[in-house]
Amino acid sequence: MEFTVDGLRTFAATGGRPFDPARPAILFVHGAANDHSVWHLPARYFAHHGFSVAAIDLPGHGLSSGEPPTAIGEMAGWLGRARDALGLERAVLAGHSMGSLIVLCAAAEDPAATGKLVLLGPAAAMPVHDELLDAARRNDRKAIDLITYWGLSASSQIGGHRSPGLWMNGGGQRLLERADDGVLAAGLAACAGFSDGEERARAVEAETLLILGERDTMTPMKGGIALASAIPDARHVVLSGCGHSMLAERPNETLDAMRDFLLPAGL
Amino acid sequence: MVDAKLPKFDTLSLHAGQQPDPATGARAVPIYQTTSYVFPDTDYAASLFNLERAGHIYTRISNPTTAVFEERIAALEGGVGAVATASGQAALHLAVATLMDAGAHIVSSASIYGGSHNLFTHTLPRFGVTTTYVDPRDPGAFEAAIRPETRVIFGETLGNPGLEVMDLPRVAEIAHAAGIPVLIDNTFASPALFRPFDHGADLVLHSATKFLGGHGVAIGGVLVDGGTFDWADSGKFPTLTEPYAGYHGINFSEEFGPGAFVMRARAEGLRDFGASMSPANAFYLIQGVETLPVRMARHVENAREIVAFLDGHGAVSWVGWPELDSHPDRELARRLLPKGCGAVFSFEIGGGREAGRVFIERLRLFSHLANVGDAKSLVIHPASTTHQQMDAAALKAAGIGEGLVRLSVGLEDPDDLIDDLDQALRAAARAAAPRAAE
Numbered sequence: 001m002e003f004t005v006d007g008l009r010t011f012a013a014t015g016g017r018p019f020d021p022a023r024p025a026i027l028f029v030h031g032a033a034n035d036h037s038v039w040h041l042p043a044r045y046f047a048h049h050g051f052s053v054a055a056i057d058l059p060g061h062g063l064s065s066g067e068p069p070t071a072i073g074e075m076a077g078w079l080g081r082a083r084d085a086l087g088l089e090r091a092v093l094a095g096h097s098m099g100s101l102i103v104l105c106a107a108a109e110d111p112a113a114t115g116k117l118v119l120l121g122p123a124a125a126m127p128v129h130d131e132l133l134d135a136a137r138r139n140d141r142k143a144i145d146l147i148t149y150w151g152l153s154a155s156s157q158i159g160g161h162r163s164p165g166l167w168m169n170g171g172g173q174r175l176l177e178r179a180d181d182g183v184l185a186a187g188l189a190a191c192a193g194f195s196d197g198e199e200r201a202r203a204v205e206a207e208t209l210l211i212l213g214e215r216d217t218m219t220p221m222k223g224g225i226a227l228a229s230a231i232p233d234a235r236h237v238v239l240s241g242c243g244h245s246m247l248a249e250r251p252n253e254t255l256d257a258m259r260d261f262l263l264p265a266g267l
Numbered sequence: 268m269v270d271a272k273l274p275k276f277d278t279l280s281l282h283a284g285q286q287p288d289p290a291t292g293a294r295a296v297p298i299y300q301t302t303s304y305v306f307p308d309t310d311y312a313a314s315l316f317n318l319e320r321a322g323h324i325y326t327r328i329s330n331p332t333t334a335v336f337e338e339r340i341a342a343l344e345g346g347v348g349a350v351a352t353a354s355g356q357a358a359l360h361l362a363v364a365t366l367m368d369a370g371a372h373i374v375s376s377a378s379i380y381g382g383s384h385n386l387f388t389h390t391l392p393r394f395g396v397t398t399t400y401v402d403p404r405d406p407g408a409f410e411a412a413i414r415p416e417t418r419v420i421f422g423e424t425l426g427n428p429g430l431e432v433m434d435l436p437r438v439a440e441i442a443h444a445a446g447i448p449v450l451i452d453n454t455f456a457s458p459a460l461f462r463p464f465d466h467g468a469d470l471v472l473h474s475a476t477k478f479l480g481g482h483g484v485a486i487g488g489v490l491v492d493g494g495t496f497d498w499a500d501s502g503k504f505p506t507l508t509e510p511y512a513g514y515h516g517i518n519f520s521e522e523f524g525p526g527a528f529v530m531r532a533r534a535e536g537l538r539d540f541g542a543s544m545s546p547a548n549a550f551y552l553i554q555g556v557e558t559l560p561v562r563m564a565r566h567v568e569n570a571r572e573i574v575a576f577l578d579g580h581g582a583v584s585w586v587g588w589p590e591l592d593s594h595p596d597r598e599l600a601r602r603l604l605p606k607g608c609g610a611v612f613s614f615e616i617g618g619g620r621e622a623g624r625v626f627i628e629r630l631r632l633f634s635h636l637a638n639v640g641d642a643k644s645l646v647i648h649p650a651s652t653t654h655q656q657m658d659a660a661a662l663k664a665a666g667i668g669e670g671l672v673r674l675s676v677g678l679e680d681p682d683d684l685i686d687d688l689d690q691a692l693r694a695a696a697r698a699a700a701p702r703a704a705e
Contacts, residue, residue, distance in 0.1 A: 016317075016517050037524030044522070045319035062524075063499075131269050145271035157274055160286040162321035164329035165337035165533065166348040166526060167283070169273065174347050174494035174525035251321045 001054075002063075005082045011063035012036060012054035012086075015047025019054060021087035024115070026262070028055040029079065031097030031121075032187025033179040035062030038096065038247050042255050049263065054086060058102075060183055068186040072098070072194040076105035083113060092262060093206075094118035096247060097219065098191050101126065104200050111205035118258055120211045121244045123219040124197030124227045128188045136185035143184055144176045153215035153243030161248070168248050201230035208234040209261040211254055213242035235261075276343065276459070277560045284338030298550045299331040318514065318534065328537045332546040336553050340479070340489045343458040343559070344471050347494030348529035350537065351487060351549060355454060355474025356382050357542035358488035362450055362470055364540065365506060365532045367418040369395025374412040374419075376403035376433060377664050378426030380452070380474075381653040384661070387421075400664070404596065406437040413445045418503060419470075420447060424463060424604075425455040425589070428613045428649050428673045432589050432596035432603060439467025446501040454478070454640070459563035460606045469496040470528065475552050477640025478609075481562050485551035487544045490532060494525035507531055513539075562642065565678050567607030572681040573674065573688065577614050582622075582692040582699075584615040584670070610676040611639045613649075616692070618699025620669045623648055626695035627672065632679060632687040644677035644684055 001014050012019070013036040019025075026046055028039040036043070036055035047053040058075060059066030069075045079102055083091055092115040095103035100122035107114040132150075135143035148169050149157070161168055176184060208231045212224040221238060228234040237257040239250045246254045274282065285296050304323045306312035314320045323329045333351050341349040352358040363373070363386075375387055377400040387398035401408035403426050413420075420442045422433045435451065442449045448469035453461060457478040463471050473479055475487040498507040498520045507527050510516035513535060519527040537543050544552075555562075574588045585593070589600035589608045600608055616622045627635050633646040637653060647653060649667050676684065 013521055016515060016522065035524060037522065037526075040522045040524075041318075041320055044317065045314055048314070048317060048319060063521075129269065142271070145273065146269065149271035149273055155286065158279075158282045158286070159284040159338045159342060161284075161334075161338055161348075163348075164321075164323060164331075164334035165341065165350055165529065167338050167341035167346060170341060170345060170347040170494060171526055177495075178525065255320055 003085050005078065005085050006066070008059060008066040009064065010057065010059070010082060010085070012056045013039070013043055015043035015045070015053040015055070017047040017053070019052045019086070021052065023052040024050065025052045025054065025086070025088050025091040027079065027083060027091050027093050027103075028053070029093070029095035029099035029102050030055070030058065030061065031099050032191060033061070033176050033184035034096075035175065035178070037062070037175065041247070041251050042258055045255055045259070046262070051092075056082060060186070061179065068183045070186045070190050072101045072105055072190050075102045075190065076109060079103070079106045080110055080113065089113065090115050092116045092118065094120070094258070096120040097244065098126070098187050101191065101194050101197065104197065104204065107206050108200040108203035111203075114206045116262060117204060117206040117208040118211070118261065119208065119227075120246055120254065121213060121216060121219045121224070122210055122227055123223040124201065124230070125195045126191035126219060128192040133185070133188050133192060136188050139181045139185075144173055147176060148172050150217050151244045152249060153213065153241060155215070155241055156243055156245070156249045162251050168245070171248065172245065197227060198230045201227055202232070204231050206233070209257065210234060210236040211246060211257050212236055212238050213244055213246050213249070214238050214240050215242060216244045218244040279339065279342045280559050281557050283342035284335040296332055296335045296550060296553050298546050300546055301330075302326050318517065326546065327541050327543045328533060330546045330549070333544050333549040336544070336549040336556070337489065339553065339556055340458075340473070340475075341491055343556070344453070344491045345462050345464045345493070346471065346491040347526050349489050349491040350529060350532045351475070351489050351544040353488065353542040353544055354486050355452075355472065355476060355488035356386065358472040358490040359383055359386060359452070361490050361532055361536045361540065361542065362419070362472060363391065363396065365528060365536055366448070366504060367396060368506070370416055371396050371418040372414050372416045373398040373421055374409055374417055375400055376422035376426060376431070377401060378403050378429050378431045379421070379423050380427045381649070381655075383452070403431045403433045406434050406441060409438050410441045413441070413447070417445070417447055420449045421452070422449075423452040423455065424461050425609055425611070427455070428667060428671065430587050430589050430594070430608060430612055432599045434599055435463060435466040435468060435603065443467070446503055448496045455609045455611050456604065457559060457563055457609075459560045460567070460609060461604055464493040464495065466603065469493050476638065478563065478566070479559065480552045480555035481558070481640060481642050482551065482555055483638060483641040483643065485548040487548050487552050492526065492529035492532070496528070498527055511535070562678065563607075566610035566676060569678065569681045569684065570607070570610040570612065570676040573676050573684055574612065576685045576688065580692060582617055582696040584617045586612065586614040588612045611673065613671050613673045615668055616670045616672060616695055618670065618695060622695040622699040623670045623672055625698040626691045629691040629694040630687055632683060633674065639673070639675035641675060642678045644679055645675040647673050649673055
């Protein structure tokens, strides 16, 4: 669906069902130079299990217009305005990688508007390797290759996709290639410039779930556990053998962790 | 200095798509000889059927053994995903059915496999899909043939049987400017020699029966999605960009992004048409793919020796091999296929049809049959077999003469192959000129 935020066209996938602001809502926020499509399984699942779902394309990403923001705080503010534009007073926030920083900040800034909080591959700070950042600034192909290399566990680089016939390396690379020049660099710079995750974490009032990859080299598991300890009401799940790209590497385990957290009554 | 140390081609040939079996630790890919899969609960089942979670439902749609084959070929071709099919022809039909509806049009190279020609010329028109054939050496001809209703440009990396080399980068530019994708049959080259996605193709198919398997024991096909084509931007592909009632209004392009085509091909194409690969065949084909780069290097090495022998033989009128200076596509072949032009090629025997008949019947190591890409050397006479449905004009347009013989050079010792060809050529020459020989 399309809606308007700050006067600009914004896209969100709704998981195959119409978005109804009267129902409990989940806002999914993707990582750097990604888009809504990384959430296709959980978006469809929760849309068919009682939620209204908006897997949002950040400005300048996917099908949304505008320029990509260059600071996490800026994106968190934008997310709050997107929530308002969707007619929501309160929503579950879920973010992956850079998206986890955005929803962490959004939850800290507006506790009343945040239902539960789900952080996938988060960290209190996300330093970015200089060579990766430089390559992204040059729109050099090397940036995409490095993200593929660091974003998947060594095991996942060989494959074994749970969705039959899909090749993780290729899917991730094509998604990054779709981003306009400068979008990846903007996202990585925003991650590199973010450093007050612990302070933000302490301000979170929402019940929080962190989903961590045991073999995550981009946001190591230990950092995620430390972040969890700073959030007043948090629990974490570690996905065995998984890297940073848990939505591709462990789609069902990721979905199950979210389901158990968001649908506590079970099914 | 950091480098992305992603697994390379030869490693992917052996490993891509497979983790040691989680149940048994089996190193080889097990054959999951099962039709169906137990659902742990009703919600799990419902979510699998509604594309809300990953997994297998029924082997017509997916199977763990077949999925390894699919993922491995997607990795080797550099795509986002693949769908295995019952044959190469099923892969071509699946591509067409996923891309277009009645009223659509295809622009195809004229030099294609006879079975593909049959589908385009005789079968698809009954369903409202028509085809215009063009010279694969003339990118301008592709451009001129494109109509508003054209939905794909189709060609083979190496034309059949003349080994015309398509200028894929140029043709892809033309197609993309018109908002349509390029589908390449990469059977003759295999990804070990040529990866069409690196040169602008959007979709790739194989008859896996040929070099991918290499053993001649299993029929199969595979359709690979490069994930590069922007279906929404084109606006010509409602099957991918508009809600599909067959899955509760799913919009494949919106929901799956770069994987839209391959998801639709499986979700609709295998579900409804059902031309799926058996897990046993997937297992056989995986065994072949594991040695693909090694085999292809040897195939090319042997083919070069055979071509050198034939090119200097008095009983041979010409040899059609893009690496020869006499071939019109030699420069393009050097640029696009530096690893070699495969191991299937044609040559013409002096003396016409009778000489061709004697030649084929006298061969001992080369097997006369309708296949290529086997580890064993093969031979066929296209005018009387694979391309027999084509009339004289179509044969001429495809560069197929009465004395044309197609070889598929295998992995035997090249000296033995040359000896076999030499004795058969001598017999053919005697048959062509019996009185002179006397």
